[in-house]
Amino acid sequence: MEEVKARLRPSPEERERVGGVASKALNAAARALADLGLEGEARLGGSYAHGTWLAGHADIDVFVLLQPGVNLEDEGLKVAGRALDIMGAERVERKYAEHPYLSGKVGGIDVEVVPCYRVQRGQWISAADRSPYHTEYLLSRLTDAIRDEIRVAKAFMIAQGVYGAEIKVRGFSGYLVEVLVLKYGGLIELMRAATSWRMGEVLALETLPAGFRPQQQAGALIIVPDPVDPRRNLGAAVSAWSLGRFIASSEAFLEYPRGEFFERQAPLGKPLEPEDVAPNSITLIIEKPLEPEDILWGELWRTVRGMSRYLESRGFNVLAYAAGEDERTIAVSLLLDRLSCCRVELRRGPHIMMAEARRRFLDASGNKGPIWIDEDGRMFSTIIAGERSALDELRAAIRDPVRIIGASKGLEGVLRSARILQGMEALRGDESARKSLGGLAYGRQLA
Ligand SMILES: Nc1ccn([C@@H]2O[C@H](COP(=O)(O)OP(=O)(O)OP(=O)(O)O)[C@@H](O)[C@H]2O)c(=O)n1
Numbered sequence: 090m091e092e093v094k095a096r097l098r099p100s101p102e103e104r105e106r107v108g109g110v111a112s113k114a115l116n117a118a119a120r121a122l123a124d125l126g127l128e129g130e131a132r133l134g135g136s137y138a139h140g141t142w143l144a145g146h147a148d149i150d151v152f153v154l155l156q157p158g159v160n161l162e163d164e165g166l167k168v169a170g171r172a173l174d175i176m177g178a179e180r181v182e183r184k185y186a187e188h189p190y191l192s193g194k195v196g197g198i199d200v201e202v203v204p205c206y207r208v209q210r211g212q213w214i215s216a217a218d219r220s221p222y223h224t225e226y227l228l229s230r231l232t233d234a235i236r237d238e239i240r241v242a243k244a245f246m247i248a249q250g251v252y253g254a255e256i257k258v259r260g261f262s263g264y265l266v267e268v269l270v271l272k273y274g275g276l277i278e279l280m281r282a283a284t285s286w287r288m289g290e291v292l293a294l295e296t297l298p299a300g301f302r303p304q305q306q307a308g309a310l311i312i313v314p315d316p317v318d319p320r321r322n323l324g325a326a327v328s329a330w331s332l333g334r335f336i337a338s339s340e341a342f343l344e345y346p347r348g349e350f351f352e353r354q355a356p357l358g359k360p361l362e363p364e365d366v367a368p369n370s371i372t373l374i375i376e377k378p379l380e381p382e383d384i385l386w387g388e389l390w391r392t393v394r395g396m397s398r399y400l401e402s403r404g405f406n407v408l409a410y411a412a413g414e415d416e417r418t419i420a421v422s423l424l425l426d427r428l429s430c431c432r433v434e435l436r437r438g439p440h441i442m443m444a445e446a447r448r449r450f451l452d453a454s455g456n457k458g459p460i461w462i463d464e465d466g467r468m469f470s471t472i473i474a475g476e477r478s479a480l481d482e483l484r485a486a487i488r489d490p491v492r493i494i495g496a497s498k499g500l501e502g503v504l505r506s507a508r509i510l511q512g513m514e515a516l517r518g519d520e521s522a523r524k525s526l527g528g529l530a531y532g533r534q535l536a
Pocket residue numbers: 134135136137141142143148150219220221223224254262263264326
C-alpha cells in the first residue's frame with residue numbers, strides 16, 4: 090500500500106505546474122465574468138481543489154458561480170468559452186452533465202469550466218451548485234494521510250473498472266470515494282466494511298438530521314447521503330454491477346493483497362480468457378459516432394437490450410453481454426447458449442367445419458409435420474422454419490435496426506454498417522472486440 094501511495098502522490102513539481110494552470114484558470118474565469126459584465130465568482134473544485142487527483146492525471150475544475158436567473162446554457166457557456174479563450178486553451182469541447190459545460194487543454198492539462206449558480210446551501214437550482222459546498226466541506230476535513238487513502242481507493246476502483254459516475258461506467262464518482270474513505274478512515278477499512286454492507290444500508294458520514302428518511306430510489310443498493318445535502322444519495326448512480334464488482338474485488342484483495350489489484354481487473358472466480366467464452370459469442374463492431382459519451386452509451390445500452398430481446402424472440406438465449414471500446418470503434422459481444430437453432434413454427438388453420446378451407450389446409454400441410462384439432466375445433470399444424478443462425482438473424486435485423494430491434498435513431502447509420510463476427514474471429518479484430526469479449530470473461534454485464 091505504501092508503494093502504491095508513493096506512486097500516486099503528485100510530486101512537488103507536478104503540484105507546482107498544475108497549480109500554475111489552476112491560478113491562470115481562476116483568473117481567466119474572473120476576467121471573463123468582468124468582460125461579459127456578469128456578476129459572479131469563479132472557484133476551483135473537484136479533485137484538484139481537494140488535492141485528491143492521481144499523479145499524472147490532474148484535471149482542473151473551475152466552477153463559475155452566477156446569479157440565479159442567468160441562463161447557464163447561454164450566458165453560462167459564453168463565460169466558460171471566454172475564460173478558455175483567455176487561457177489560450179486548445180481542443181475546446183462542449184460536454185454534458187445535467188447542463189452543458191466546456192473543457193479544453195491548457196499546457197497539456199484538462200481544464201473544465203462549469204457554469205452554475207451561487208445559492209444558499211439547500212437552495213440548489215442546478216446539480217453543479219453543490220460542488221463549491223463539497224469543496225468547502227472536504228477542505229475542512231481532509232488530511233494528507235486521508236488524501237493518500239483516497240488516491241489508492243480511486244486507483245483500485247479504476248483498475249477494477251468501477252470508477253466514475255458517467256453512464257458508461259455507472260460506478261463510484263470521485264466525490265463518493267472521497268466521502269466513503271473519509272467515513273471509514275482508509276481504503277482497507279472501506280473494503281472491510283463493504284464486504285458486509287446490507288441492501289439499502291445508509292452509509293452516512295455526518296449525523297443525519299432528526300427524522301431523516303432516505304428517498305426511495307428504485308435500484309439504489311446503498312444510500313450515501315451527501316454531507317452537504319443529506320437528501321441526495323451519492324450512491325444512486327452506482328449500478329449493481331459496479332457495486333458488486335467492488336465488493337467482490339475487495340473480498341479478494343483482503344484475502345490475497347497484491348499490487349496487481351491496482352493495475353488490472355481481478356477475476357471473480359477462476360480466471361477465464363476471452364478465448365474461453367468466444368466459441369458461443371457474437372461480436373458486433375461499430376464505428377464510434379460523434380456523440381457526447383453519455384448520450385452514446387445510453388443509446389448503446391438501449392440498443393443492446395433491444396438486440397438481446399430480438400434474439401430471444403427468435404428462439405435464442407442471450408446469457409450475457411458486454412461492451413468495449415478503442416479509439417475508433419465500439420464492440421458489443423453477446424454470449425448465447427447456442428449460435429444456431431432449428432425452429433418449428435405454428436400454423437393456424439381453419440375450423441374443422443369449413444370444408445373447403447379444411448381441404449386446402451390439409452393439402453398444404455401434407456406430411457410435413459403433425460396436424461391437430463384443438464378443443465374449439467380449430468386445426469393446427471407446424472412447419473419447420475429451418476435452421477436459423479443467430480449471426481444471420483442479427484445481420485438481417487441491423488438492416489433496419491430502429492424498427493426491428495428498437496435501436497436508437499442516433500445509432501442507425503453505424504449499426505447498418507456494423508461488422509458482425511462470430512466467436513474467435515472477433516479476437517483477431519479491433520482492440521474494442523477483445524475488450525468486449527474480455528468483459529464477458531469477467532462477467533461484465535452492461536445492464
Ligand atoms: N456524480 C457527480 C460528479 C461530480 N460531482 C461534483 O463535481 C466535482 C468534480 O467532479 P469530477 O471532475 O467528475 O471528478 P473529480 O472529483 O474531480 O475526480 P477525478 O478528477 O480525480 O476523477 C465533484 O467534486 C463534485 O462536487 C458530483 O457531485 N457528483
